Amino acid sequence: MAEDIISLIRENVIQGRVNQDDEGLDGGMVGEPGVTELIEKALAKRLDVRDIINKGLTEGMNLVGQKFENKEYYIPDMLASAEAVGAAMKLLEPHLAQSGIKPKGKVLLATVKGDLHDIGKNIVAILLRGAGYTVKDLGNDTEPQSIVNAVRAENPQFLGLSALLTSTMVNMRDTIQALEESGLRDKVKVIIGGAPASEEYARSIGADGYGSDGFQALAVIESLTST
Amino acid sequence: MSTSSIRNEFGIDTGQVLKHMGYGTDGVPSARIESLVKEYADNISHLIEPSYSYVIRDVNAVRGSRVFIEGSITFRSNIIARLLEECQKVAIFVLTVGGRLGEVVRQLSGDGLMVQAAVLDAIGSDAAETLAHVVQDIVAREAEAEGLGISLRFSPGYCDWKVSQQKTVFRAMSGDTAGVRLTSGCLMIPQKSISGIIGIGPADKVGSYNPCLTCNKRNCMGRR
Numbered sequence: 001m002a003e004d005i006i007s008l009i010r011e012n013v014i015q016g017r018v019n020q021d022d023e024g025l026d027g028g029m030v031g032e033p034g035v036t037e038l039i040e041k042a043l044a045k046r047l048d049v050r051d052i053i054n055k056g057l058t059e060g061m062n063l064v065g066q067k068f069e070n071k072e073y074y075i076p077d078m079l080a081s082a083e084a085v086g087a088a089m090k091l092l093e094p095h096l097a098q099s100g101i102k103p104k105g106k107v108l109l110a111t112v113k114g115d116l117h118d119i120g121k122n123i124v125a126i127l128l129r130g131a132g133y134t135v136k137d138l139g140n141d142t143e144p145q146s147i148v149n150a151v152r153a154e155n156p157q158f159l160g161l162s163a164l165l166t167s168t169m170v171n172m173r174d175t176i177q178a179l180e181e182s183g184l185r186d187k188v189k190v191i192i193g194g195a196p197a198s199e200e201y202a203r204s205i206g207a208d209g210y211g212s213d214g215f216q217a218l219a220v221i222e223s224l225t226s227t
Numbered sequence: 228m229s230t231s232s233i234r235n236e237f238g239i240d241t242g243q244v245l246k247h248m249g250y251g252t253d254g255v256p257s258a259r260i261e262s263l264v265k266e267y268a269d270n271i272s273h274l275i276e277p278s279y280s281y282v283i284r285d286v287n288a289v290r291g292s293r294v295f296i297e298g299s300i301t302f303r304s305n306i307i308a309r310l311l312e313e314c315q316k317v318a319i320f321v322l323t324v325g326g327r328l329g330e331v332v333r334q335l336s337g338d339g340l341m342v343q344a345a346v347l348d349a350i351g352s353d354a355a356e357t358l359a360h361v362v363q364d365i366v367a368r369e370a371e372a373e374g375l376g377i378s379l380r381f382s383p384g385y386c387d388w389k390v391s392q393q394k395t396v397f398r399a400m401s402g403d404t405a406g407v408r409l410t411s412g413c414l415m416i417p418q419k420s421i422s423g424i425i426g427i428g429p430a431d432k433v434g435s436y437n438p439c440l441t442c443n444k445r446n447c448m449g450r451r
Contacts, residue, residue: 074248076345080260116414117418122344165384
């Protein structure tokens, strides 16, 4: 029974179904329980929260990531799945501590100064939360000094910087410089992303990693977590 | 110099919206996404407040990478200089679909409703592009009436034309920027706005210039 519920959670993450009103990616699923109903059922049956997250949500998102990479899924499909995981994590959050689940790490996210685009950053936030990270989102148009202050106050393991425009991309470099000047650069791994960024650009400004999309950002943070 | 500023209504191209959302020529959207795009596109009118303004000024001279425009306006860019060197006039425009749509996108995104936020954001992008085509068509008709043609549309941030030149574009509008303002970083508020120029000159000379044809940035988002 436990496995049935968890495999249904996984399947509904893949279908991007938040609740029973969603028709699902393949259609025709209205009325069937979605991720939130299944999570409530799993909690009522006292299933292991760790299994719900790892075997249900994370495995589901991993499969979505594979489909995205294989171009079976496109950004909106991935967003629907991320939305389902986000809704699930809201229900699970109060149960994490009592289940002995510790966050994998803390990540600060910010769209840099001058840039107002934040959809990409918000996707990364959902994927990270679903993968077990604590995420603090500093918002958009964030001054380098505000980011430095937040790093000092929050002491995160990771800082994710985002910019959509070539004109604001340079503010990722300025933010890293501000971290260096404040003596905090060695305390936090900096990952950058956004349409104009690249692996090469990340290296040139002294970032620790680059994510070409949300899944890549998560993969880079996971790989840096394990080192 | 001549100016024009009006509001109008127009439709949304759902095929283009899907392109904005990442579906290329091979991508087939799921029925759910397709129906969501259609539903939002059909009911978007209350979120779109189109407004545009343009001004047509004489091109006085082109020297190196500098273009001297009537009214002490100077554009600096090799590409823009090449674009305007055969032009007698230039249409300078600012347009927007308003701020209401952006507010709803932010609310949806903040509530974790990412799909709806992405669909609305893409519809906003398409609406702004559609409005830019409207402005381009109007300028083309004005040019044609004088036996002239128009160039491709260019915005600050394209090629080597620095985004900081937004300030010059806005100054050229003589105070009517269709309700759009610039941040200190030269981004436009509301976000779904476009500013730029269209060259006006002999049709056989100005219509054919496209710097993308000799550019190596194959994955450029603005490639034409």
